[in-house]
Amino acid sequence: xxxxxxxxxxxxxxxxxxxxxxxxxxxxxxxxxxxxxxxxxxxxxxxxxxxxxxxxxxxxxxxxxxxxxxxxxxxxxxxxxxxxxxxxxxxxxxxxxxxxxxxxxxxxxxxxxxxxxxxxxxxxxxxxxxxxxxxxxxxxxxxxxxxxxxxxxxxxxxxxxxxxxxxxxxxxxxxxxxxxxxxxxxxxxxxxxxxxxxxxxxxxxxxxxxxxxxxxxxxxxxxxxxxxxxxxxxxxxxxxxxxxxxxxxxxxxxxxxxxxxxxxxxxxxxxxxxxxxxxxxxx
Amino acid sequence: xxxxxxxxxxxxxxxxxxxxxxxxxxxxxxxxxxxxxxxxxxxxxxxxxxxxxxxxxxxxxxxxxxxxxxxxxxxxxxxxxxxxxxxxxxxxxxxxxxxxxxxxxxxxxxxxxxxxxxxxxxxxxxxxxxxxxxxxxxxxxxxxxxxxxxxxxxxxxxxxxxxxxxxxxx
Numbered sequence: 312x313x314x315x316x317x318x319x320x321x322x323x324x325x326x327x328x329x330x331x332x333x334x335x336x337x338x339x340x341x342x343x344x345x346x347x348x349x350x351x352x353x354x355x356x357x358x359x360x361x362x363x364x365x366x367x368x369x370x371x372x373x374x375x376x377x378x379x380x381x382x383x384x385x386x387x388x389x390x391x392x393x394x395x396x397x398x399x400x401x402x403x404x405x406x407x408x409x410x411x412x413x414x415x416x417x418x419x420x421x422x423x424x425x426x427x428x429x430x431x432x433x434x435x436x437x438x439x440x441x442x443x444x445x446x447x448x449x450x451x452x453x454x455x456x457x458x459x460x461x462x463x464x465x466x467x468x469x470x471x472x473x474x475x476x477x478x479x480x481x482x483x484x485x486x487x488x489x490x491x492x493x494x495x496x497x498x499x500x501x502x503x504x505x506x507x508x509x510x511x512x513x514x515x516x517x518x519x520x521x522x523x524x525x526x527x528x529x530x531x532x533x534x535x536x537x538x539x540x541x542x543x544x545x546x547x548x549x550x551x552x553x554x555x556x557x558x559x560x561x562x563x564x565x566x567x568x569x570x571x572x573x574x575x576x577x578x579x580x581x582x583x584x585x586x587x588x589x590x591x592x593x594x
Numbered sequence: 595x596x597x598x599x600x601x602x603x604x605x606x607x608x609x610x611x612x613x614x615x616x617x618x619x620x621x622x623x624x625x626x627x628x629x630x631x632x633x634x635x636x637x638x639x640x641x642x643x644x645x646x647x648x649x650x651x652x653x654x655x656x657x658x659x660x661x662x663x664x665x666x667x668x669x670x671x672x673x674x675x676x677x678x679x680x681x682x683x684x685x686x687x688x689x690x691x692x693x694x695x696x697x698x699x700x701x702x703x704x705x706x707x708x709x710x711x712x713x714x715x716x717x718x719x720x721x722x723x724x725x726x727x728x729x730x731x732x733x734x735x736x737x738x739x740x741x742x743x744x745x746x747x748x749x750x751x752x753x754x755x756x757x758x759x760x761x762x763x764x
């Protein structure tokens with residue numbers, strides 16, 4: 312690994328000043344579970360590393376009545392926090408899908424998103440909830456929809472001088488959701504296929520008023536499955552409709568490898584995720 | 595700051611305080627093994643997958659091969675060398691591993707024991723699934739998982755009497 316300078320800002324402003332100064336010569340270090348590996352493998356060789364470890368203010372979980380999540384929130388926190396139960400267990404499941412206990416004790420939500428990986432497990436669940444990402448830089452701030460945040464594999468809207476300062480769900484929709492995934496059979500258990508589903512049902516819990524579906528690992532970026540969602544709107548979530556939705560979903564994705572297999576798994580997981588989301592949804 | 599400059603860090607390792615200067619790129623695993631001579635944590639893949647480099651950072655298991663040593667600044671590290679009882683005898687988890695034959699080549703053992711310790715410190719009565727989930731980030735290539743799980747469950751059962759008080763391990 313090449314030598315680098317490390318900076319440990321104690322305020323957000325200081326961090327933004329450093330990013331402004333170093334831009335793409337710097338890498339932001341949150342937990343480091345991705346960055347350290349990239350640096351060891353020679354895929355990243357920053358001149359400066361800006362370690363956010365002192366910015367404790369960026370680790371928060373708040374119900375507002377929407378949801379505000381700090382980028383430095385540990386994935387372990389998301390697996391244990393009382394808020395991520397009931398319908399919002401979808402976010403607990405998403406965090407649990409990442410790595411293993413040791414990784415989740417270091418890895419952060421902001422890092423999982425900022426890394427831009429097509430297989431980021433926190434993305435599909437947040438996509439179904441219409442999450443937004445707040446980006447700050449020296450002298451500026453903007454909010455982008457998570458759906459627009461991803462530009463391509465390992466490419467995001469986050470410019471080199473920007474920092475994610477908040478991940479928000481402006482309003483938590485009625486209903487319930489879940490995230491299901493299947494890992495590759497390798498030592499890292501990276502997600503081969505992941506599906507998040509959120510459904511809002513009518514008062515009798517019979518007709519689906521609204522369905523959100525999102526996937527990872529089967530397209531260049533985590534994405535919503537708009538066609539399957541549109542199909543489900545106003546339908547009963549019975550066997551036939553679930554099957555058709557699952558077929559539509561499989562046609563919406565574009566896996567880079569093992570396409571046939573991944574599409575079949577997508578179908579299976581979409582059906583299961585919708586069933587589970589329906590179980591969790593209140594009328 | 596100049597290239598290759600060293601930075602000061604302070605940390606506790608197995609209860610002993612250290613003030614050190616380190617190169618930013620030095621991993622916690624390198625610091626422990628090469629600078630402090632604590633070779634219990636092993637480098638497996640060096641990519642945060644195998645878990646043989648697991649140590650406890652402020653009581654939580656982490657992978658020291660993908661943690662920069664400056665990330666441990668101001669924190670408390672516990673390695674396998676630091677969990678014996680005050681009288682120098684083995685930690686009950688270590689004893690349980692020995693008794694159950696939960697050690698084959700031994701390479702994964704320090705990490706396994708520390709992941710198990712973190713589990714039992716937080717959840718003294720885990721069920722089998724909880725044990726398996728706790729060690730999912732520790733690979734044993736001898737594939738002796740069954741005996742490892744049995745050893746951890748056994749250590750937890752013994753916990754009623756004398757063991758697994760976090761304070762006792764220093």
